[in-house]
Amino acid sequence: MELNNQLKALADKIEQLKDQIETEESTKHAFVLPFINLLGYDSFNPTEVVPEFTADLGLKKGEKVDYAIFHDGNPVMIIECKNWKEDLNVHNSQLFRYFHVTETSFALLTNGIIYRFYTDLEETNKMDEKPFLEFDITNLKENIINEIAKFHKSNFDIDKIFDNASDLKYLKEIKKLINNELQEPSAEFVRIFASKVYSGRLTERIMEDFSDLVHKAFTQTISERVNDRLNAALNKEAEKQQEEEFEEEEVISKVITTEEEIEAFRIVVAILRRKVSKDRIMHRDTQSYFGILLDDNNRKPICRLHLDGNKKYISLFDQDKNTHREQIHSVDDIYMFEEQLLQTIDYYEQE
Incomplete structure (x- = not known):
């Protein structure tokens, strides 16, 4: 539940700020680093998150990937970030090269809104062309949040994620095919039926x-x-x-309404008839009190009477529906609270 709330908060932040974010560097700091942090990794701890991680390609030195996440002292995921406005499809090849030389288990390509997770299901140490997990952080479903949770530092298990990645990848492709067939059935699909x-x-x-x-x-x-x-x-x-x-x-059937309570109700009706018709004033008797309501609505209590004990009370309501209790000696004392009762009706009528 905590991760769910954190992801929602980040999504709200993205919606509020994205039009003010102009550069790739701003995207990293405003969107991507908070995502890394909510996965439980400290972006200020160089033993967990390494910025500008070296990914030299043969004779081509000085190549760097934006971030590498370390777990138990080993790099487990490299992250390549782009400006939130950029299309990620044109950047797969760059991450593909980085994955090969860094020998990490997972690779993440993101623009801070779209996240694509890759691994090497088809050929060892060679990044798959298609991600096994992809999502828009501003439009997350519960099943995707469950998959994101597996990358949290406290849950991280390479073998479990890798085993699950295969199912995720093919499930995604199958769902895509089903969706296409539902929208426009192919000849092969139609022929089956x-x-x-x-x-x-x-x-x-x-x-x-x-x-x-x-x-x-x-x-x-x-x-x-x-x-x-x-x-x-x-x-x-x-x-x-x-x-x-x-x-x-x-429960109500076990309650016995007394003559005294009915008399008290008539007094309240007599007071309130100056503001509303008597048909709108109703009573409900419970085991703990005798309640009087406007429009027979529990959200519109007028007062509550406690007449069964040795001491008698009336509970009155203020504008915020807070109650305060006043002692009375007989039901005739209800007339002393005429102003407060009429004011309660005003509150509800103003609403």
């Missing part, structure tokens, strides 16, 4: 017809499943509410 339900020859015209049918079928199926889940959730909530109402009715 058409051949199972149509016994005739699949001519070009038939395939065109089935292309629309397959698209509609999938759209309707997804819509129906979503509606089923929503209805199930709503029914569950309704059942819960009914149970709560039943329990409340059970």
Whole structure:
């Protein structure tokens, strides 16, 4: 939950500041370093985060990657940063070269908003062309936050992340294919279903017809499943509410409203009729007090009466709905608080 809140705070900060950020260096300091810090690494500790990490390429010396994160004394991830306005697609090759010579486990390419995590699933010590994890930090879903948490210093386990990276990479690609097929079914995709339900020859015209049918079928199926889940959730909530109402009715049924409480209610109604009609003033008796409400609304309490004990009290409400209790000797003393009761009605009417 803490990481979730930190990521949301960073996303809010990015939305507020990005139009004022003009350079790559500003992007690093305003967006990327805070992300490294929320992963549990101290960006001011050179044993954890090394800026301008050397990545010499053969005879070409002096090549440096923006940051390297160290874990247990070893570099585990290199980070290449770009200006938040830049398209990351044109910078993959640069990170590819750095990954090869630094021999770290993971590489991160980011512009402070889009984050792409790479590793070497296909060939050892050779960065994959496609990231296994990619996200927009300003639009995070819960499953992505769970994946980000695995890179936190306290959770970091190279083997577990690497094993999971393969699933993530192929899941991403499969979801992309499914999404494409849902939007515009390919001939191969349409043929799979058409051949199972149509016994005739699949001519070009038939395939065109089935292309629309397959698209509609999938759209309707997804819509129906979503509606089923929503209805199930709503029914569950309704059942819960009914149970709560039943329990409340059970508690109320054990309460005996006395003649004295009814008399007190009539006095309050008589006072308040100058401001509102009597139909808007209701009472609810509970085991601990006799409550009087405006519009039968729990959020609009007028007063509460405590008449069952040896000492009698009236609880009054101020503008912030804070209560203060006053002792009374009989229900006739309620008239002493006429001004406060009328003022309470004014508060609600102003709202």
